[in-house]
Amino acid sequence: MAVRHVKTEEFDGLMEAAPLAMVDFWASWCGPCQMLGPVMESLGEQYDGKVLVAKVNVDEEPALARRFGVMNIPTVVFLKQGEEFGRKTGAFPAEVFAEVLDKAQ
Numbered sequence: 001m002a003v004r005h006v007k008t009e010e011f012d013g014l015m016e017a018a019p020l021a022m023v024d025f026w027a028s029w030c031g032p033c034q035m036l037g038p039v040m041e042s043l044g045e046q047y048d049g050k051v052l053v054a055k056v057n058v059d060e061e062p063a064l065a066r067r068f069g070v071m072n073i074p075t076v077v078f079l080k081q082g083e084e085f086g087r088k089t090g091a092f093p094a095e096v097f098a099e100v101l102d103k104a105q
Helices: 008-017 031-046 062-067 094-104
Strands: 020-026 052-057 075-080 083-089
Touching: 008 020, 008 052, 008 062, 020 031, 020 094, 031 052, 031 094, 075 094, 083 094
Parallel strands: 020 052
Antiparallel strands: 020 075, 075 083
């Protein structure tokens, strides 16, 4: 599974079950979010079985965006056993996100 689109009701269970997760908070109307989409897909394939790569549409799941204090998109939140340990706001190359994931493993 490359990238999983996550809804509020399943979020906590998925994040706690995953040893490591990367969550992309995005919206369909956001240009930088669209640029980041292929990067997330590529990382989802690269880390398949090791990292849960998830996307949360802030328009459809505003409670999750508020819970994580997402004020700008795209924002990528890194979680280890459900606890946030880092975040990046903006569209970056895959290597930037991979570096965070590799250090956390």
